[in-house]
Amino acid sequence: MDNERDNLLEQLSAYLDGELSSAESLTIKAALANDASLADELRALQTTRELLQSIPDEPAPDYLSDRILAKMNRNVDDRFQRQPSRNARWITYATAAVVLVTVGLGYLAILRTEPGVTQGDGLAVVELEDPPAPVHARMVEMDDETETDHGVEYEEMVEVTPSTTPLPVGPGAPEEIRAPEAIGGGYADVALVDAEGDEDEGDYDYRRDSSVAEAGRETDDMATRSEDFSTADDRVDWVTTATGVGLDIGGADILDGTAPGDEPLVVVTEESEEAEAEAFDRALGQFNEVLAGNSIPVENIRFRNNMVEIDVVTDVATANLVIDEFAELQTNDSSPANMIAVALPAEEADEVMPMLRAPTAEVQQTQSVDFMTNGAVMLQNQGNAFSVGDVAVQESVNRLRVEEENRYHRQVVVTRNIAPFNKQQADVLELPSDHQRLAILGKDRGDTDEAGGLFEEGDGEFAAGEGGAFTDSDEAEPMTESRESGELELATLEGKRNMLLAQKAQLEQELEDLMRYGSKMSASRVSAEEASRRNTLQDIRKRLVSLDEQIAAAEMPTEAVLAISETPTDGVDELLAADDLVAIARMEAAADAAPIAKAVQTQKVRFVLQEITPETAGLYRMYAEALELEEATRLETYDQLRGIVAAEELLLDGETPVAEQSPAKEAPAPTLDIDPMLKLDAAPAD
Amino acid sequence: MVLETSNTANPEGSGNVSDDALLAIRVQQGDKDAFGELVARYQDRLFNLTFRMTSDRAVAEELAQEAFLKALEKIHQFRHDSRFYTWLFRIATNLVLSYRRRSARVGFMSLTAGNEDRRDQSVEMPQSREDGPVKRAILNEQQKQVLDAMGTLAEDFRMVLVLRDMQGLDYLEVSEVLEVPVGTVKSRLYRARAMMREKLSGLM
Numbered sequence: 002m003d004n005e006r007d008n009l010l011e012q013l014s015a016y017l018d019g020e021l022s023s024a025e026s027l028t029i030k031a032a033l034a035n036d037a038s039l040a041d042e043l044r045a046l047q048t049t050r051e052l053l054q055s056i057p058d059e060p061a062p063d064y065l066s067d068r069i070l071a072k073m074n075r076n077v078d079d080r081f082q083r084q085p086s087r088n089a090r091w092i093t094y095a096t097a098a099v100v101l102v103t104v105g106l107g108y109l110a111i112l113r114t115e116p117g118v119t120q121g122d123g124l125a126v127v128e129l130e131d132p133p134a135p136v137h138a139r140m141v142e143m144d145d146e147t148e149t150d151h152g153v154e155y156e157e158m159v160e161v162t163p164s165t166t167p168l169p170v171g172p173g174a175p176e177e178i179r180a181p182e183a184i185g186g187g188y189a190d191v192a193l194v195d196a197e198g199d200e201d202e203g204d205y206d207y208r209r210d211s212s213v214a215e216a217g218r219e220t221d222d223m224a225t226r227s228e229d230f231s232t233a234d235d236r237v238d239w240v241t242t243a244t245g246v247g248l249d250i251g252g253a254d255i256l257d258g259t260a261p262g263d264e265p266l267v268v269v270t271e272e273s274e275e276a277e278a279e280a281f282d283r284a285l286g287q288f289n290e291v292l293a294g295n296s297i298p299v300e301n302i303r304f305r306n307n308m309v310e311i312d313v314v315t316d317v318a319t320a321n322l323v324i325d326e327f328a329e330l331q332t333n334d335s336s337p338a339n340m341i342a343v344a345l346p347a348e349e350a351d352e353v354m355p356m357l358r359a360p361t362a363e364v365q366q367t368q369s370v371d372f373m374t375n376g377a378v379m380l381q382n383q384g385n386a387f388s389v390g391d392v393a394v395q396e397s398v399n400r401l402r403v404e405e406e407n408r409y410h411r412q413v414v415v416t417r418n419i420a421p422f423n424k425q426q427a428d429v430l431e432l433p434s435d436h437q438r439l440a441i442l443g444k445d446r447g448d449t450d451e452a453g454g455l456f457e458e459g460d461g462e463f464a465a466g467e468g469g470a471f472t473d474s475d476e477a478e479p480m481t482e483s484r485e486s487g488e489l490e491l492a493t494l495e496g497k498r499n500m501l502l503a504q505k506a507q508l509e510q511e512l513e514d515l516m517r518y519g520s521k522m523s524a525s526r527v528s529a530e531e532a533s534r535r536n537t538l539q540d541i542r543k544r545l546v547s548l549d550e551q552i553a554a555a556e557m558p559t560e561a562v563l564a565i566s567e568t569p570t571d572g573v574d575e576l577l578a579a580d581d582l583v584a585i586a587r588m589e590a591a592a593d594a595a596p597i598a599k600a601v602q603t604q605k606v607r608f609v610l611q612e613i614t615p616e617t618a619g620l621y622r623m624y625a626e627a628l629e630l631e632e633a634t635r636l637e638t639y640d641q642l643r644g645i646v647a648a649e650e651l652l653l654d655g656e657t658p659v660a661e662q663s664p665a666k667e668a669p670a671p672t673l674d675i676d677p678m679l680k681l682d683a684a685p686a687d
Numbered sequence: 688m689v690l691e692t693s694n695t696a697n698p699e700g701s702g703n704v705s706d707d708a709l710l711a712i713r714v715q716q717g718d719k720d721a722f723g724e725l726v727a728r729y730q731d732r733l734f735n736l737t738f739r740m741t742s743d744r745a746v747a748e749e750l751a752q753e754a755f756l757k758a759l760e761k762i763h764q765f766r767h768d769s770r771f772y773t774w775l776f777r778i779a780t781n782l783v784l785s786y787r788r789r790s791a792r793v794g795f796m797s798l799t800a801g802n803e804d805r806r807d808q809s810v811e812m813p814q815s816r817e818d819g820p821v822k823r824a825i826l827n828e829q830q831k832q833v834l835d836a837m838g839t840l841a842e843d844f845r846m847v848l849v850l851r852d853m854q855g856l857d858y859l860e861v862s863e864v865l866e867v868p869v870g871t872v873k874s875r876l877y878r879a880r881a882m883m884r885e886k887l888s889g890l891m
Binding site for chain 1: 704719722723726727730732734735738739744747748751752757759762776806829831833834837848851852853857858873874875876877880881883884887890891
């Protein structure tokens with residue numbers, strides 16, 4: 002009875018609009034004649050409609066068409082000439098998101114005044130000055146507030162100078178100035194953010210640097226992540242404590258401090274400024290092309306000391322395209338950029354992050370206020386760095402001095418595909434005795450990206466311990482080229498396994514997210530999500546097949562440990578003699594350069610690669626089987642979810658499923674046999 | 688490819704359907720002037736649509752502009768199976784819905800502010816020279832209540848009201864724009880009006 006009444010009411014509205022057939026109209030007329038309440042309902046609906054229709058039209062502003070046509074004239078050539086194939090891959094499931102895309106170049110401190118980016122209307126370019134030589138710790142206002150789509154931003158630069166007084170660090174240092182947790186080694190750029198998201202002074206908290214790579218997505222779980230690694234059987238601990246002054250100036254990163262035992266420790270990671278500048282321009286140009294190719298307007302650009310941040314507003318699907326395309330450039334090693342990061346407003350992150358190309362994207366929740374330190378005084382740096390296969394993990398706590406206040410910065414860096422290393426990619430300064438295993442990687446992008454990894458972290462310093470890609474061995478023997486190649490391949494395989502394990506954990510998280518959010522999604526979004534995930538899973542499956550083949554093809558080493566040992570070279574001297582060592586010169590011009598000259602003397606590289614046993618290879622296969630099973634489960638779950646959501650939507654629409662569905666109008670649900678991406682194009686089929 | 692052959696005028700008389708189809712073909716052939724003509728024809732309606740959905744003039748302008756540019760970009764995908772303006776509206780509604788969802792999450796959407804914007808516009812826009820100030824004030828207040836009530840509706844319901852009762856599209860056109868069956872349009876429209884009736888009971 003209620004259903005009949007509801008149907009009548011729906012018909013009543015259509016009757017009012019003259020959208021019923023003659024027969025239906027007659028039925029309604031008869032009902033109206035016999036039902037006074039229905040007639041009242043009709044009058045109420047009519048009044049409602051009149052009220053709505055009484056709202057006057059809002060004319061477009063006079064300048065709108067001019068603006069559109071002006072923009073057309075700027076873009077039309079490109080648009081007409083562009084091939085549709087790429088655009089046809091766009092999908093519309095994702096809601097628009099404010100996406101902050103960051104292209105970073107390790108250690109680039111030069112601020113480009115001509116970045117090679119087309120600057121359209123409204124493009125705000127913040128060009129920071131080349132940081133002056135540090136003179137004293139003080140805050141320098143760099144820019145006014147900038148309102149962006151994801152909040153108010155402003156930038157400040159912190160100028161500091163290394164302390165000339167002995168650093169109260171090390172095991173005997175007073176408790177109050179020691180880092181709260183001694184877990185890490187190495188250091189990286191530091192970004193600060195107001196923990197409250199406002200601009201109050203004095204309560205800044207350190208956030209994780211946007212350059213920090215993380216294989217997973219839950220950046221808030223970094224501590225947990227480190228625990229996971231620490232309990233893994235294949236983890237090799239190698240802990241060191243380094244204290245000193247860290248600087249990021251010019252084209253160099255310098256850590257001047259002491260290692261355990263009060264041994265001097267100076268790490269210089271240096272790049273030619275000129276080369277970096279060229280690389281910067283090239284990477285930025287490439288990225289700009291990717292954006293333009295996807296018709297994504299650049300909203301804002303901020304240049305920072307070693308990266309450029311590009312604000313764009315786009316939908317998630319397009320963002321994923323950009324990620325894919327740029328990752329492809331990196332995978333092909335045709336891009337000098339060593340990272341791309343996607344940052345989202347915190348409010349959006351939970352919902353949007355799962356939809357981004359999670360296995361490949363560097364996704365980070367961020368607040369809207371941040372600023373960079375250029376040369377904060379690093380008072381203490383403690384950490385643990387290790388690598389398993391081609392996955393390197395660096396945990397660290399940095400204590401820095403900013404404006405005479407001690408700050409702590411904790412970060413975890415997870416790097417994938419750092420293998421195969423080679424000498425050209427790793428600068429290792431010879432360190433006394435038991436510190437010879439410290440590997441300082443300048444720019445260590447991997448040459449492969451089998452997992453679709455977006456980038457390889459290159460900004461940090463990594464140390465590898467026994468069992469990892471690098472170990473020390475007194476019994477090391479020179480490795481032949483072929484053996485080196487084979488061992489590197491095996492190390493890569495080992496890394497892949499770990500990468501896949503991480504990926505599996507991520508997939509599990511995604512599944513959990515989907516279960517959590519799935520019921521809130523619209524049917525189309527679930528379908529698109531499903532399509533995306535299926536593609537991902539298909540990729541994984543292909544990679545697993547490839548992995549199995551590689552495992553089968555790889556020769557298992559009979560020796561447990563092989564090593565490369567190179568004689569000390571004068572590399573560091575050459576480094577110091579180079580004309581482009583502006584950073585070093587600055588450092589020397591600063592108050593205290595003596596420790597550098599003292600400690601930087603020779604260079605040595607040691608490689609030891611770990612055996613991969615048949616048991617390990619068996620693990621690969623087991624894991625592949627597990628993923629297969631998981632994929633099947635996931636597909637089933639998606640199907641269930643899709644059904645639930647579709648039913649809910651129909652209920653919301655007040656429809657009876659099936660009866661009112663017009664097969665011709667409804668997009669068919671994607672199936673495994675048809676590329677679902679093709680059905681979800683951003684431009685609607687007419 | 689099916690070209691429109693009738694001379695059916697679209698609602699509001701913005702343009703002739705067959706003219707639209709011819710213009711679209713010219714745009715597909717790279718004729719910028721033809722695109723300019725389509726912009727001139729539909730900018731008011733498109734802006735009105737985006738404004739009623741966002742209640743923010745600046746945003747509405749941006750979305751209308753983006754809709755035109757996206758239409759230009761995708762013009763090669765327009766196969767003349769539907770009317771040009773419903774295809775254009777579909778692009779605009781997709782953009783609007785994306786915007787609204789995003790704004791809802793990040794808290795940018797301010798229906799109140801939008802309505803204030805609208806109210807300001809209304810105040811400056813006498814409905815009739817014969818209307819006295821009291822009557823105009825009443826009308827303005829009434830319109831404000833209507834817009835406020837619309838602002839509380841879910842986007843699907845709000846959209847169908849805008850397309851049908853403000854833009855004057857028929858059910859089939861609404862279904863083409865929203866890519867839902869006509870039955871869904873009918874259902875949503877009734878529900879939307881019923882909700883509005885409840886919210887506006889004070890005016891009835």
